[in-house]
Amino acid sequence: MVDRTGSRDVGTMTLRVHRVTWEAPGVVSVDLRDPDGGVLPRAEPGAHLDLQLPGGLVRQYSLCGDPADDRVYRIGVLEVAGGRGSGFVHGALRPGQLVTVGGPRNNFSFDPADSYVFVAGGIGVTPLLPMVREAARAGRPWTLHYCVRSAARAPFLEELSALPGGEVVLHASAEGTRLSVERLLAEPRDGVLVYCCGPERLMTAVEVAAAHWPAGSARFEWFVPRSDARAAAGEDGDAPVEVVCARAGITVPVPPDVSILDALAGQGVDVPCSCQQGICGTCETRVIEGEPDHRDSILTEAERAAGKTMMVCVSRARSPRLVLDL
Numbered sequence: 001m002v003d004r005t006g007s008r009d010v011g012t013m014t015l016r017v018h019r020v021t022w023e024a025p026g027v028v029s030v031d032l033r034d035p036d037g038g039v040l041p042r043a044e045p046g047a048h049l050d051l052q053l054p055g056g057l058v059r060q061y062s063l064c065g066d067p068a069d070d071r072v073y074r075i076g077v078l079e080v081a082g083g084r085g086s087g088f089v090h091g092a093l094r095p096g097q098l099v100t101v102g103g104p105r106n107n108f109s110f111d112p113a114d115s116y117v118f119v120a121g122g123i124g125v126t127p128l129l130p131m132v133r134e135a136a137r138a139g140r141p142w143t144l145h146y147c148v149r150s151a152a153r154a155p156f157l158e159e160l161s162a163l164p165g166g167e168v169v170l171h172a173s174a175e176g177t178r179l180s181v182e183r184l185l186a187e188p189r190d191g192v193l194v195y196c197c198g199p200e201r202l203m204t205a206v207e208v209a210a211a212h213w214p215a216g217s218a219r220f221e222w223f224v225p226r227s228d229a230r231a232a233a234g235e236d237g238d239a240p241v242e243v244v245c246a247r248a249g250i251t252v253p254v255p256p257d258v259s260i261l262d263a264l265a266g267q268g269v270d271v272p273c274s275c276q277q278g279i280c281g282t283c284e285t286r287v288i289e290g291e292p293d294h295r296d297s298i299l300t301e302a303e304r305a306a307g308k309t310m311m312v313c314v315s316r317a318r319s320p321r322l323v324l325d326l
C-alpha cells in the first residue's frame with residue numbers, strides 16, 4: 001500500500017476527551033489523550049485524524065497541537081451551520097468521553113526549506129499551526145498571513161503570535177485589511193515553501209499567484225473537494241473501466257455510474273476508505289498499469305503526471321483497463 005508519509009495501514013484507537021477549549025467564536029479545540037496516559041503515535045505537522053462519530057459519521061480534522069508533545073492530539077473544530085460532525089463536537093463532546101479515531105495520516109507534509117510563507121484563511125490555520133511551530137523550532141524564518149473577518153474571530157492568534165523567529169500578519173476584512181496574494185507572491189524565491197489552507201477562493205488565488213514559482217513550491221490542504229474535482233466527478237459519460245486486482249487475482253468491471261471503490265467492494269475487495277470525496281487519502285492505491293483519471297484534491301501535479309497512485313473513491317481511468325496493487 002502507498003502513503004507519501006510512509007504509513008498507509010493506520011488503524012483506529014480509542015482516546016479520551018481530555019479538554020474542550022473555547023478558542024474563538026464558533027471554534028473549539030479538543031485535546032485527546034490515551035485513556036491510560038500512554039504515548040501516542042507520532043503525528044508530523046500537517047497530519048489529520050479521522051474522528052468517528054455516532055451514526056457512522058467520520059470527519060477529518062487537522063491536528064493543531066505541538067507535534068513534539070507525544071501524549072496529546074489537539075484538533076480545532078469550527079461549528080458549521082447544519083454540519084453534523086461539527087454540531088456533535090460543539091454540542092455533545094465533553095471531557096471524559098471516549099472517542100474512536102483513525103490515523104494520524106498526512107497528505108500535507110511539511111518539508112525542509114530555507115524559509116516559509118504560510119497563508120491561512122480562518123479555520124484553515126489548524127494544519128499550519130504545527131508547521132509554524134516546527135519552523136520556529138528549527139530556526140527557519142517564517143511569515144504567517146492570516147486572513148480572518150476580525151482579530152477577535154481568529155482562533156489561536158495569541159499562541160501563534162508568541163512563536164519566535166517569524167511574524168503573524170493579520171488581514172482582517174472587517175477592519176479593512178485584505179491580503180493581496182498577487183503582491184505577496186509576485187517574486188518567486190528559491191528555497192521558500194508556501195503552505196496554504198483556507199477557503200477555495202483563497203487557495204485558488206494562491207495557486208494562480210504561485211504558478212511561476214519553482215514547481216512544488218506551493219502546497220495546499222483541501223477541507224472540501226476543489227470545485228474542478230467536483231465538476232469532473234459529476235461528469236456524464238464516464239467510460240466503463242476494467243480493474244484488475246493484481247494480488248487478489250480478479251478482474252472487476254466498473255460501470256460508468258459506479259465508483260471504482262464501490263465496484264471493488266461489491267466483489268469483496270475492500271479498500272480502506274473514509275471521506276469518499278478524494279480529500280483524505282485513505283483509499284490511496286498503487287497503480288501498476290493503466291492511466292488514471294485523477295479527480296481527487298490531494299495529489300500534486302507531479303504525482304498526477306507520474307500516475308503511480310490514485311484515490312479509488314473518486315478517480316476513474318483514461319485507459320480501458322487499470323491494474324491495481326490490490
Ligand code: FES
Pocket residue numbers: 272273274275276277278279280281282283284296311312313314
Ligand atoms: Fe478519502 Fe478516498 S476515501 S480520498
